[in-house]
Structure formats: C-alpha cells, structure tokens
Amino acid sequence: MMLEARNLSKSFGKLVATDDVTVEFGREDGEMVFIVGPNGAGKTTLVNLLTGMLDPDEGNVVLDGDDVTGLSPDERVHAGLVRSFQVVHVFEEMTVRENLRTAVLSERGRTRSAFSFSDEHEEVERTVDDLVDRFRLADQERVVADKLPHGDRKLLDVAMAFGLDPEYLLLDEPTAGVSAEETEYVIETITEVSETEGVTTVAIEHDMDIVTEYADRVVALHQGGILGQGDPSILETDAELRRVLLGVEE
Amino acid sequence: MSDADLREASRERRLPGIVTEGGKRYIHVMRGMTLTPRRALLGLVALVLFVALPDVAMLFDSLPLLVVHRGVLFGLAAVGLNLLLRHTRLVSFGHAAFFGTGAYATAVLANHHGVMNVLPLLAAAALAGTLMAGIIGFLSLRHTGLYFSLLTLAFGQLLYAVAVGQEYFNYSDGLGVRSGDTYRPLLFGVEFGANEYSVLVYYLTVAIVLIALLVMWRIVNSPFGNALDAIGQNRTRARFIGIPVRKYVLAAFVVSGLYGAVAGGLYGLVQLHVQPTPTLYFLRSGDILFMAILGGFQTLVGPLVGGVVLVVLQNLGRDATSYFNALTGVVLIALVFGFPRGIVGSLKSGSRFRARLASLRDDPSVVGTWAGRAGDELRAGVRQAGRNLRVLIFGVK
Numbered sequence: 001m002m003l004e005a006r007n008l009s010k011s012f013g014k015l016v017a018t019d020d021v022t023v024e025f026g027r028e029d030g031e032m033v034f035i036v037g038p039n040g041a042g043k044t045t046l047v048n049l050l051t052g053m054l055d056p057d058e059g060n061v062v063l064d065g066d067d068v069t070g071l072s073p074d075e076r077v078h079a080g081l082v083r084s085f086q087v088v089h090v091f092e093e094m095t096v097r098e099n100l101r102t103a104v105l106s107e108r109g110r111t112r113s114a115f116s117f118s119d120e121h122e123e124v125e126r127t128v129d130d131l132v133d134r135f136r137l138a139d140q141e142r143v144v145a146d147k148l149p150h151g152d153r154k155l156l157d158v159a160m161a162f163g164l165d166p167e168y169l170l171l172d173e174p175t176a177g178v179s180a181e182e183t184e185y186v187i188e189t190i191t192e193v194s195e196t197e198g199v200t201t202v203a204i205e206h207d208m209d210i211v212t213e214y215a216d217r218v219v220a221l222h223q224g225g226i227l228g229q230g231d232p233s234i235l236e237t238d239a240e241l242r243r244v245l246l247g248v249e250e
Numbered sequence: 251m252s253d254a255d256l257r258e259a260s261r262e263r264r265l266p267g268i269v270t271e272g273g274k275r276y277i278h279v280m281r282g283m284t285l286t287p288r289r290a291l292l293g294l295v296a297l298v299l300f301v302a303l304p305d306v307a308m309l310f311d312s313l314p315l316l317v318v319h320r321g322v323l324f325g326l327a328a329v330g331l332n333l334l335l336r337h338t339r340l341v342s343f344g345h346a347a348f349f350g351t352g353a354y355a356t357a358v359l360a361n362h363h364g365v366m367n368v369l370p371l372l373a374a375a376a377l378a379g380t381l382m383a384g385i386i387g388f389l390s391l392r393h394t395g396l397y398f399s400l401l402t403l404a405f406g407q408l409l410y411a412v413a414v415g416q417e418y419f420n421y422s423d424g425l426g427v428r429s430g431d432t433y434r435p436l437l438f439g440v441e442f443g444a445n446e447y448s449v450l451v452y453y454l455t456v457a458i459v460l461i462a463l464l465v466m467w468r469i470v471n472s473p474f475g476n477a478l479d480a481i482g483q484n485r486t487r488a489r490f491i492g493i494p495v496r497k498y499v500l501a502a503f504v505v506s507g508l509y510g511a512v513a514g515g516l517y518g519l520v521q522l523h524v525q526p527t528p529t530l531y532f533l534r535s536g537d538i539l540f541m542a543i544l545g546g547f548q549t550l551v552g553p554l555v556g557g558v559v560l561v562v563l564q565n566l567g568r569d570a571t572s573y574f575n576a577l578t579g580v581v582l583i584a585l586v587f588g589f590p591r592g593i594v595g596s597l598k599s600g601s602r603f604r605a606r607l608a609s610l611r612d613d614p615s616v617v618g619t620w621a622g623r624a625g626d627e628l629r630a631g632v633r634q635a636g637r638n639l640r641v642l643i644f645g646v647k
Contacts, residue, residue: 051490053490073489074489074490074492074493074495077491077492078492082490083490085486085490089484089487089490090487091479091480091483091484091487092483092484093479101476102476102477102479102480102491103491105476105477106477106491106492106493107491107492111473111476111477111493111498112474113472114469114472114473114474115468115469116472116473117282117471117472118471118473118475119261120261121473160487164491164492
C-alpha cells in the first residue's frame with residue numbers, strides 16, 4: 001500500500017517546477033519521509049500535485065494501486081490523502097473545538113446532515129475529545145483560532161489533519177514560523193501520533209537537524225527532479241547532496 | 251453561563267420551562283433553544299406584534315397592513331440571502347431574480363393557465379424559483395468574490411429585461427394575479443372579500459415565515475451549516491478537509507433562492523399584480539441586501555426586521571418628502587456606521603448599544619465622529635472599487 005507519483009511533470013510557463021518525478025511514499029507502515037531541497041526545488045509543487053491542489057501536465061498519482069489523478073482534493077481526502085499548508089489554514093472565527101469538530105464531521109460524512117445539531121453527534125464529540133487530549137489543546141478548547149499563539153495554531157492545523165483519519169499525511173513545512181522552543185514540541189507530537197496511528201507522513205522540512213533526527217527516509221529535490229533518496233545518513237555521505245543542500249564543497 | 255454552555259445545557263431538557271443554572275434563570279423553549287429571560291421576552295413581544303399586526307395596523311392610518319406585509323416578504327427573501335452572506339460569505343447582488351421569478355410564477359399561472367387556488371400558485375412559485383436558483387447558481391458559482399456578485403447582478407438584469415421585453419409578461423405593465431372569473435385567488439376553494447383575503451394571506455405569511463425561520467435556524471446550526479461556515483472562513487482549507495465546496499455552496503444558493511421565491515410568490519398573492527420594476531429590477535436586489543445588513547446579518551431574524559423597517563421607512567418617507575430616497579439613505583448611513591451590527595445585532599449586544607446611545611445623549615457631536623469614520627470607510631471603499639474596476643477593465647491589479 002503506497003502513495004506513488006508516476007512521472008509527474010508540471011510547468012508554469014517556461015519554469016519546470018516538477019520534472020518527471022517518480023517516487024513512492026509508505027514503503028513501510030507509518031513511514032516518516034522528509035522532502036528536502038533548496039528554495040525553488042519544487043517541493044511544494046510536488047505536494048500540490050499529489051493532493052490535487054494542482055493538476056499535473058503529465059504523469060499520474062496512484063493511491064494504494066488506484067489512479068487518483070482525476071479526483072478532486074475533497075475526494076482524495078476521503079480516500080485517505082490529507083495535507084496541511086505552509087501557512088496555517090484554520091477556520092479563524094471558530095474555536096479550537098469547533099475547528100476539530102468540523103474536520104471530524106467531514107471525515108465521518110456527516111456534513112450532509114442539515115437538520116441535526118452539529119455538536120450532538122456523540123461519536124464525533126468523542127473523537128474531538130481524543131484529538132484535544134492528544135495534541136494537548138485542552139486548555140485552549142474554547143479559544144477562537146485567531147486568538148491562539150502561533151505554536152498552538154500550527155498544532156491545531158495538524159490536529160485537524162489527523163482528525164481526518166489519514167493514511168497518508170502531507171505536511172508543508174510543519175515547523176515554519178514556529179519558535180525554536182516550540183519546534184521540537186510540534187514535530188514530536190506529529191511523529192508520536194503518526195507512529196501510534198501508523199500514518200505515513202511526508203513532510204517538507206528545511207531544518208536538517210530535525211530531518212536527521214526524525215526521518216526514516218529522505219527525498220531530496222533539485223530543480224524539479226529527484227536528486228537522491230535514502231535513509232538520513234545520505235545527508236552526511238552524498239557529496240552532491242551536501243553541495244546542493246548545504247553548500248558544502250568537499 | 252456562556253453561549254456555549256447555554257447551548258450544551260439546551261440539549262438536555264425536552265419540555266419547555268424555566269431552567270436554573272448557576273443561580274440564574276433561563277427559559278427553555280425547545281431542544282437547542284434556551285434563552286436568557288431578556289431575549290425570551292424580546293422574542294415573545296416580537297411574536298405577539300407579528301401575529302397581532304393586522305389589528306395594530308388598523309390603529310394607524312399611515313401604516314397600512316399591506317406595507318408591513320410587503321416588508322415582511324422582502325425580509326423573508328433577505329433571510330434567505332443571509333444564508334449566503336453570513337455563512338458562505340458570498341455577496342449576491344441578484345436576489346430579486348428569485349423574488350421576481352416567484353412573483354411572476356403566480357401571475358403567469360393565474361393569468362395564462364387559469365390556476366385559481368393559493369396553494370398551487372405558491373407551490374409553483376417555490377418550484378420556479380428553485381429551478382432558477384439552480385441554473386443561476388450553477389453558472390455564477392464558478393466564480394467567487396466580485397465576479398460572483400457581478401454575475402448574479404447580470405443574471406438578475408437579464409430576467410428583468412426579459413420581463414419588460416416580452417408580450418407574454420405584458421411588458422412593463424406586468425400581469426394581474428387573477429384568472430378570468432375571480433377577483434382574487436381562492437383560499438381553500440373559497441373566494442373571500444378583499445379585506446378578509448388580505449388578512450388571511452397575512453396569516454399564511456406569518457405561518458410560512460415562522461416555519462422558514464425555524465428551518466433556517468436548524469440549517470445554520472447543523473453540520474451542513476457548519477460546513478458552510480467553514481467554506482466562508484477558509485475555502486481552501488474547507489476543500490482540503492474533504493468538503494465538496496462547490497456542491498455545498500450551490501445547495502446553499504438554491505435554498506437561499508427558494509426563500510426568495512416563496513416570498514415572491516406570496517408577494518404576487520398579496521399585491522395581485524406583478525410588475526417588473528418592483529420585483530426584478532436590480533435596485534430591488536440592493537434593497538434585499540441592505541435589509542439583511544440593516545437588520546443585522548450576523549443574526550437569524552435581523553434580515554426580517556430589516557425588511558420591515560426599510561419598507562416602512564421608505565413608505566413613510568414617501569409621504570413626508572419628495573427626497574424620500576435621500577432621507578432613507580441618511581438614516582441607513584447613520585445606522586450602518588453608528589450601529590454596524592444592525593438593529594437586531596445591536597439589541598443582542600445590549601450594552602454596546604446602550605453605550606452608543608448614551609454617548610449620543612451626552613454629546614450629540616459624536617455623530618460627527620461617526621460621520622468622519624464613515625467618510626474614511628467610504629473613501630477606502632471607493633478606492634477598492636477603483637482597483638476592482640481596473641482589474642475588470644485592464645485585467646491587472
């Protein structure tokens with residue numbers, strides 16, 4: 001069971017953002033993959049192509065053996081492919097609890113119900129309780145999203161993604177804009193929940209310390225193509241990677 | 251008790267009555283609705299007024315039942331429009347299209363097809379308006395923001411042009427809502443006299459409006475309503491938590507159009523004559539939008555109150571001065587900038603409302619400050635409009 005990019009290509013005018021990329025995620029259950037690469041390497045474009053934010057010029061996205069290239073983002077979510085964004089995207093005027101509830105209601109296919117009360121679905125409320133505990137948001141449960149400190153906003157964003165019960169979770173810079181002290185907290189919470197749930201997690205990350213510490217596998221992109229992949233030790237051993245990523249000449 | 255606590259507590263009891271929570275008393279009306287005594291009283295007064303209106307109106311010469319009735323109907327259309335405005339955050343400038351479609355459906359059926367009974371006429375209005383909303387919604391909702399607003403405006407004007415230009419709709423003179431042998435449609439198979447008929451149709455309106463409000467209240471508090479809120483607050487994220495955005499917005503648009511169509515159908519039954527300008531013209535759409543904002547678009551019943559207030563104001567102003575349009579304009583500017591939450595919204599946050607009133611009493615020159623702020627906002631609005639126009643004409647920011 002894997003999420004695969006098969007010969008994906010995408011250009012914006014003359015700029016080739018993704019150049020014939022073939023890569024697999026989820027070779028093992030709960031695999032934690034980090035996508036690395038310099039600015040403009042096509043990391044976000046690849047995530048956008050995988051999740052349906054963009055349509056590829058060529059190639060396919062295959063989810064557990066099924067071609068999902070033609071599915072809309074919301075259909076992919078229900079197929080188990082969930083993402084978060086570089087910039088926090090939450091429902092700003094809803095409380096933490098309402099944000100999580102909205103995600104869980106959607107995952108359970110309850111949003112079609114137009115005449116029940118949105119907070120009376122017991123099994124949904126229990127899942128929300130669980131998320132609140134797991135992401136340590138209990139104290140903030142009734143705080144409106146745009147009043148939260150940034151680290152908690154990021155956690156809420158990720159918690160909503162987990163509330164969708166993903167099999168594959170794509171995180172675009174989960175630690176972007178998070179303070180140094182909070183970074184570890186955020187990334188640890190993510191890896192912890194991913195591991196216990198067996199969710200294959202793919203994260204774009206710039207901080208090589210985080211990558212080396214938490215990655216099962218690293219995929220390095222450069223100029224839209226794959227420069228190399230393997231376990232995190234390649235960041236130490238592969239001279240070409242070190243030159244492009246870290247600017248180290250050896 | 252906070253609003254959230256109140257909501258939670260309101261789930262438990264099934265029978266109406268008084269609940270005591272944390273030493274305070276609340277009135278439990280029905281499952282999901284527990285009110286503070288102040289709100290309950292306000293609601294009760296409003297309800298009594300609403301029901302007793304035909305008797306109240308008789309006491310005032312200047313306030314004919316027909317005028318208030320018309321206000322209620324436009325208000326009902328505004329309640330429908332508000333589903334889009336408040337929840338999905340889409341500004342429709344063409345809601346008169348559905349009001350007019352509903353009104354014309356009654357006229358065409360009565361006039362051309364000899365349908366004589368109120369209920370089938372009303373059902374036809376609802377059906378026609380829903381279909382129209384499905385078509386216009388499908389075509390307009392491919393866009394958001396300004397383009398969506400302009401498309402709804404364009405479709406509205408298209409319908410107006412058709413009504414004015416076609417003999418079938420009797421051009422700008424419009425059609426009467428009566429078939430050959432009766433003066434007015436039949437209620438339960440009986441033809442009533444003019445006065446009885448207008449009072450009976452008013453009570454039909456009261457019943458429909460109460461049901462419509464109850465239904466809307468359930469919708470906005472449901473998972474579907476919650477999904478609409480999510481779409482309004484962050485469309486991208488809504489898609490990426492698995493909400494089929496376009497489908498849901500179209501559904502909301504159709505429901506919203508249905509409200510307008512039913513209101514329009516009732517309008518046809520009340521006025522007994524349907525003309526293009528009062529029902530389909532784009533200024534009507536503007537009125538409906540204004541009613542929602544005037545009454546308080548962050549509330550459920552605000553648009554209804556706004557409808558009654560605007561129509562009555564326009565009517566009184568017409569008697570008082572030939573500049574009545576300017577008069578209502580001034581009142582509206584004062585309300586919108588002084589009390590931006592609208593009438594019902596201001597009542598809800600009573601303390602803020604009282605503070606504003608008090609500052610007005612202390613120092614009437616505060617109006618100048620409000621006007622200054624209004625001027626700033628207006629300037630910003632004009633600048634924005636200029637930018638939008640540039641985008642439209644030159645295609646660049």
